[in-house]
Amino acid sequence: MGNQIKLLDRIRSSYAALRPSEQKVADYILSDPDRSAKCTISEIADAVQVSQPTVIRFVQALGFDGYRNFRYCLLRDGQADKKSASYFDHMGNFDLKPWDQLKDLPLREVRAANGLLEQTLKCLSQQELSKAVHLLTTSRLIDIYGVENSFTPANDLLTKLTYLGLGCRMHTDAYLQQIAAAHLQPGDVAVAFSHSGSSIDTVKAMRQAKKAGAATIAITSRKTPVLAKYADVCLCTGGEQSTIYGSAIFSRVPDLAVVDLLYMGVILSDYERFSRNLDKSGAVISDRGYPEE
Numbered sequence: 001m002g003n004q005i006k007l008l009d010r011i012r013s014s015y016a017a018l019r020p021s022e023q024k025v026a027d028y029i030l031s032d033p034d035r036s037a038k039c040t041i042s043e044i045a046d047a048v049q050v051s052q053p054t055v056i057r058f059v060q061a062l063g064f065d066g067y068r069n070f071r072y073c074l075l076r077d078g079q080a081d082k083k084s085a086s087y088f089d090h091m092g093n094f095d096l097k098p099w100d101q102l103k104d105l106p107l108r109e110v111r112a113a114n115g116l117l118e119q120t121l122k123c124l125s126q127q128e129l130s131k132a133v134h135l136l137t138t139s140r141l142i143d144i145y146g147v148e149n150s151f152t153p154a155n156d157l158l159t160k161l162t163y164l165g166l167g168c169r170m171h172t173d174a175y176l177q178q179i180a181a182a183h184l185q186p187g188d189v190a191v192a193f194s195h196s197g198s199s200i201d202t203v204k205a206m207r208q209a210k211k212a213g214a215a216t217i218a219i220t221s222r223k224t225p226v227l228a229k230y231a232d233v234c235l236c237t238g239g240e241q242s243t244i245y246g247s248a249i250f251s252r253v254p255d256l257a258v259v260d261l262l263y264m265g266v267i268l269s270d271y272e273r274f275s276r277n278l279d280k281s282g283a284v285i286s287d288r289g290y291p292e293e
Contacts, residue, residue, distance in 0.1 A: 006077045007062075007070075007073045007074055007077045008029075008030060008033060008077065010062055010063075011026050011029065011030060011062065012030070014061060014062055017061070018058065018061055019054075019057070021050050021054045022054060022057060022058040022061060024048045024049075024050055025044065025048050025050060025054065025055055025058040026058065027048075028044065028047060028048045029044075029074070033074060036074065037071060037074040037075050041055050041056070041067045044067075055067060113253045116237075116238070116253050116254045117253065117254060117257060119237070119238030119254070120237040120238050120254040120257055120258070122238060123236045123237060123238035124235060124236060124237065124238075124258070124261075125235070125236070128233050128234060128235055128236075129235060129261060129262075129265060130265075131232075131233045132217050132233045132235060132262060132265075133262060133265035133266055133269055134269070135189045135215045135217060135232070135233065136161065136166065136189060136191075136217075136262065136266055137166075137266055137269050137270065139166070139167070139187065139188060139189040139215070140167065140185075140187040140188050141167045141168075141169070141184070141187075141188045141189070142161060142166055142167060142168040142169070142188070142189050142190075142191060143168075143169055143170070143177075143180055143181060143184055143188060143189070143190045143191070143209060143214070144157055144158050144168060144169070144170040144190075144191045144192075144193075145170070145177045145181070145190065145191070145192040145193065145201075145202050145205040145206065146170075146192065146193035146194070146202060147174050147199055147201055147202060148199075149195060149251050149252060150193035150194055150195060150199070150202070150251070150255065151172070151193075152252050152255075152256070153193050153219070153252055153255035153256050153258070153259050154170055154191075154193045155170065156256055156259045157191060157193075157259045157262065157263075158170045160259060160260075160262075160263040161262075161263070161266070162281075163277070163278055163281045163282075164263070164266055164267065164274045164277050164278060164281075165274070165277035165280070165281070166266070174201035174202075174205075175201075177201065177202075177205040178201065178204050178205045178208055180205075181205040181206070181208035181209040181212065181214075182208045182209075182211075182212055183212065184208075184209050184212040184213070184214035185212060185213055185214065186213040186214065187214075188209075188212075188213075188214040188215070189214060189215045189216070189217065190205070190206060190209030190210075190214045190215070190216045190217070191216075191217045191219070192205065192206045192209075192216070192217070192218050192219070192227060192231075193219045193220075193255055194218070194219075194220050194225070194227050195220065195221050195251035195255070196220070196221070196222070196225065197218070197220035197221065197222045197225020197226055197227040197228065198225055198226045198227065199227075202227065203226050203227050203230070206218065206227055206230040206231065207230045209230070210230040215232050215233075216230055216231045216232050216233070217231060217232070217233045217234075217235065218230075218231035218233070218234045218235065219235045219237065219255060219258050220234065220235075220236060220237070221236070221237045221238060221251065221254070222236065235258055237254035237255060237257075237258060238254070
């Protein structure tokens with residue numbers, strides 16, 4: 001994710017196409033990126049002895065719509081003060097820059113997703129996966145928890161297990177998840193999704209489920225998250241703790257893959273039973289699609 005062209009390299013590669021006055025701006029920035037990143041547009045213009053419109057034309061020649069975005073990237077590339085850079089680094093370790101084009105995003109997202117899936121393959125324990133499947137297939141009730149990004153894979157698990165005829169529930173409200181968890185009993189199973197493993201509401205629900213005597217399954221990216229303290233089974237998808245808009249925006253990818261593994265694992269545990277349940281579920285909604293014209 002971090003193998004994109006750096007801003008200073010972009011300036012160097014575009015240098016020959018710049019006007020002489022714009023090259024003066026480029027020379028100033030290349031000579032001391034740290035100092036330049038702390039300058040306003042007027043300070044850059046005064047230091048180089050060019051007009052402010054010249055500085056604007058310079059950043060536009062590099063593909064920016066304004067000086068603010070240019071300065072943002074100078075900070076992000078680690079050429080400026082690290083505290084300032086981390087402040088502006090909202091996308092975490094997904095390298096997205098203002099000059100990137102929409103047409104390039106599909107390939108980059110696929111590569112990012114593939115990287116996360118490779119990490120999941122390396123970190124996911126076959127033994128833990130087998131335990132999780134056994135708990136799901138022998139449960140009285142399956143209670144599912146997840147908030148924000150984790151709500152998507154949690155809801156997917158609810159859908160798939162319901163199709164298989166297993167008793168499941170999931171509340172959309174985090175408080176109701178915790179209340180429902182407190183009313184579980186031995187023989188029930190709680191499944192919690194948290195990419196960071198430290199979402200307070202999800203951890204609280206898991207703790208309540210454990211206290212109530214239910215078996216617990218955690219699906220998280222970290223090997224030793226807070227959530228794992230209350231999990232009988234921990235399915236680790238790999239990866240590092242993420243910033244709010246960094247890898248977290250891709251957290252659904254490995255989590256959904258684990259959901260599919262659980263779904264297929266349940267089917268394989270008793271193929272005849274669960275394939276029959278799938279047929280029954282499909283028959284119920286067989287009239288819900290528009291007929292072909």
